[in-house]
Amino acid sequence: MQLDGPDFLAPAKLNLFLHVIGRRADGYHLLQSAFTLIDHADRLRFRIRDDGAIHRVNAVAGVPEEEDLAIRAARLLQASSGTGLGADIELEKRIPMGGGLGGGSSDAATVLLALDRLWGTNLGRPRLRELGAQLGADIPFFIFGRAAWVEGVGDVLRPLEVPPRWYVVLVPPTLVPTPEIFRAPELTRNTEALKIEDFSARLAGQKLRNDLQPVVLSRYPEVRRHLEWLASQGEARMTGSGGCVFAGYDSREQAERALAARPASMQGFVARGIEQHPLGAE
Ligand SMILES: C[C@](O)(CO)[C@H](O)COP(=O)(O)OP(=O)(O)OC[C@H]1O[C@@H](n2ccc(N)nc2=O)[C@H](O)[C@@H]1O
Ligand SMILES: Nc1ncnc2c1ncn2[C@@H]1O[C@H](COP(=O)(O)OP(=O)(O)OP(=O)(O)O)[C@@H](O)[C@H]1O
Numbered sequence: 671m672q673l674d675g676p677d678f679l680a681p682a683k684l685n686l687f688l689h690v691i692g693r694r695a696d697g698y699h700l701l702q703s704a705f706t707l708i709d710h711a712d713r714l715r716f717r718i719r720d721d722g723a724i725h726r727v728n729a730v731a732g733v734p735e736e737e738d739l740a741i742r743a744a745r746l747l748q749a750s751s752g753t754g755l756g757a758d759i760e761l762e763k764r765i766p767m768g769g770g771l772g773g774g775s776s777d778a779a780t781v782l783l784a785l786d787r788l789w790g791t792n793l794g795r796p797r798l799r800e801l802g803a804q805l806g807a808d809i810p811f812f813i814f815g816r817a818a819w820v821e822g823v824g825d826v827l828r829p830l831e832v833p834p835r836w837y838v839v840l841v842p843p844t845l846v847p848t849p850e851i852f853r854a855p856e857l858t859r860n861t862e863a864l865k866i867e868d869f870s871a872r873l874a875g876q877k878l879r880n881d882l883q884p885v886v887l888s889r890y891p892e893v894r895r896h897l898e899w900l901a902s903q904g905e906a907r908m909t910g911s912g913g914c915v916f917a918g919y920d921s922r923e924q925a926e927r928a929l930a931a932r933p934a935s936m937q938g939f940v941a942r943g944i945e946q947h948p949l950g951a952e
Contacts, residue, residue, distance in 0.1 A: 671762060672760055673727065674715075678949065679949070680773070681710065681711040682776060684837060684916055685704070686703075687907070688879075688880040689863075690881040691863050692859065693859050700823065701821065701824060702821055703820045704818070704869060706943050707943070708942065708944060709942045709944050710941040712762060712773060714760065716758070716760075718755055718788055719758060721756055722754050724757055724759070725756075726760070727760050728760050728761065738774075739777055739778040740761050740778055743777075744759060744785055746804065747785055747789075747791065747801060753791050755789045768913075770846070770908065772812070772910065775806045775808035776808075778806060778809050778812075783795075783949045795815075796952075799813045799825075807824035807825075810824065814951065814952050815946060816952075830866070834945075835919065835942075836925035837925065839909075839938055839939055840914065840916070840936055840938040841914050841939075842912075844893055846911055846912040851882050851886055854885045857881065857882070886912040893908065896936060903928040904917035904928060905917060905918070
């Protein structure tokens with residue numbers, strides 16, 4: 671990396687299940703989901719500037735600087751806190767984009783948490799969550815910083831016990847645009863609401879579901895191919911609005927074995943579920 675100083679990690683997430691239980695008047699969907707963090711992460715570094723400018727110092731393929739959620743998060747924190755300080759930001763992407771792993775949201779959350787410290791603005795997590803929610807539905811979860819039962823449009827969070835697990839994540843060569851999937855006429859929007867207590871019982875035995883999955887599978891054959899193969903190795907599901915798919919295992923060895931068995935045409939990685947965000951949790 672170009673900048674000196676410590677790495678600030680931005681871990682990816684998986685949606686262990688995702689139900690769409692309604693739709694708000696503004697078009698946003700009411701969800702229920704269990705989110706967990708995994709140890710596959712982007713890396714960021716910061717150099718504080720006295721002149722108030724905010725820049726990304728490296729190119730990121732497919733993400734122009736002005737659209738980068740990391741840069742937009744820094745500008746929002748600067749405007750909201752009134753600080754005169756700025757920052758150079760270096761972003762090393764490791765999380766596949768448009769895969770349902772929440773990479774852009776996690777980058778934004780890490781920027782808010784890191785700069786709130788480095789700038790000494792000290793707004794604190796509850797306020798940072800509010801700021802994050804203005805930029806993306808998943809950002810409050812990353813600031814919350816631990817496995818969560820998520821409701822509302824992604825803004826109502828409760829801590830959730832998730833058994834320690836290892837995951838195989840497959841990355842189809844397909845970028846799935848989230849708005850297209852939520853707009854789809856065929857999307858199921860009336861799944862019955864679950865209670866958090868029911869979730870633990872389901873996690874222990876019953877099958878969980880991602881309501882966005884059938885929409886993505888019918889439109890993106892590569893996602894279907896990856897999911898069908900992974901289902902031969904364990905209980906496989908799509909995360910978020912896809913197209914990444916995952917399966918959980920009790921040990922690293924089991925996960926590595928499943929990944930190694932994949933066809934040569936498939937890319938993927940093994941990741942461990944982590945209890946807490948590297949930058950701490952609420
Ligand atoms: C589906 C999830 O991946 C679950 O983790 C996220 O909620 C999506 O998060 P994201 O990609 O950060 O999405 P955002 O950038 O906030 O929203 C993208 C688009 O998805 C749709 N959207 C998103 C979240 C939500 N609860 N209802 C929606 O209908 C909206 O059309 C929105 O314009
Ligand atoms: N820092 C960033 N990293 C990745 N993508 C970004 C970033 N900033 C903006 N984006 C835009 O957001 C789009 C979606 O990227 P992201 O990886 O956050 O979505 P995702 O993995 O589908 O996650 P989600 O579960 O939130 O839908 C990208 O195609 C890109 O245009």
